[in-house]
Amino acid sequence: MDRARIIDWLRRRGPALLLDLAVNVAAPVLIYDRAQGHMSDVQALLASSVPPLLWGIGSFVRSRRVDALSVLAVVGIALSAIAFFGGGSAGLLQLREKLVTLLIALAFLGSAAIGKPLIYPLARATMARESAETLAAFDARGYDAPIRHTMMVMTWVWGFGLLADFLISAALIYALPIEQYLVVGPVLGYATMGGLALWTILYRRHRTRHAKAVRATAAERDGR
Numbered sequence: 622m623d624r625a626r627i628i629d630w631l632r633r634r635g636p637a638l639l640l641d642l643a644v645n646v647a648a649p650v651l652i653y654d655r656a657q658g659h660m661s662d663v664q665a666l667l668a669s670s671v672p673p674l675l676w677g678i679g680s681f682v683r684s685r686r687v688d689a690l691s692v693l694a695v696v697g698i699a700l701s702a703i704a705f706f707g708g709g710s711a712g713l714l715q716l717r718e719k720l721v722t723l724l725i726a727l728a729f730l731g732s733a734a735i736g737k738p739l740i741y742p743l744a745r746a747t748m749a750r751e752s753a754e755t756l757a758a759f760d761a762r763g764y765d766a767p768i769r770h771t772m773m774v775m776t777w778v779w780g781f782g783l784l785a786d787f788l789i790s791a792a793l794i795y796a797l798p799i800e801q802y803l804v805v806g807p808v809l810g811y812a813t814m815g816g817l818a819l820w821t822i823l824y825r826r827h828r829t830r831h832a833k834a835v836r837a838t839a840a841e842r843d844g845r
Contacts, residue, residue, distance in 0.1 A: 641676075642807075642811075644672050645673045645807050646803070646804060648672040649672060649673065650803045652668050652669040652671070653668070653803055656669070662799060663711050666799070667714075669803065712794050715794045715799075716794055719787050719790045719794075722810075726783035727780075729776050729779045730776075738772040738776035739779075741776075767828070771824075771825070775821060775824065778824075782813060783813065785813075786809060786810065786813040790806060790810075793805055
């Protein structure tokens with residue numbers, strides 16, 4: 622991605638990203654800091670979860686679909702509420718929130734292990750939102766060996782990437798004070814999802830160029 626595209630992306634997406642960070646990072650830290658002296662750590666953590674929860678619900682109402690980050694946030698908060706009623710320490714509460722990431726990671730890895738990569742239905746759903754023609758073209762090539770290989774590699778990488786995010790987060794939960802993790806945890810989540818998304822784009826381009834090169838070589842050989 623060249624400099625002009627980066628600047629254009631920041632111009633279009635920058636304000637929304639800043640607002641997202643304010644709701645999901647700054648607001649929880651501020652609420653936890655203010656509530657800490659008046660309630661237990663667990664209750665303060667639950668209070669700090671309110672802005673991300675409302676943000677996730679609002680995003681769903683506006684777009685009528687839930688993206689990966691919204692799913693992680695909303696389901697994680699739901700697990701927090703369950704953890705609160707079930708008791709447990711603040712560290713255990715934070716760890717239960719990250720169990721959503723672990724479950725998604727295991728779903729990716731399990732689907733790859735049985736030869737049914739989870740990336741395939743996710744990619745198909747994306748194509749379906751674009752147009753019927755795009756979906757038909759994807760279905761026509763969806764079971765080609767190169768496409769299946771690409772989907773399998775993507776699924777393994779996403780699975781291990783999310784698993785690494787969970788393991789690192791679990792270590793940080795017990796290594797950092799709550800206030801620090803409220804900042805570091807979401808940033809790690811954004812970095813993980815952003816890194817995986819960027820890798821996916823670059824890998825897809827690489828596989829596309831590779832497929833074109835293979836077809837060109839085959840055409841040249843047949844022409845002889």
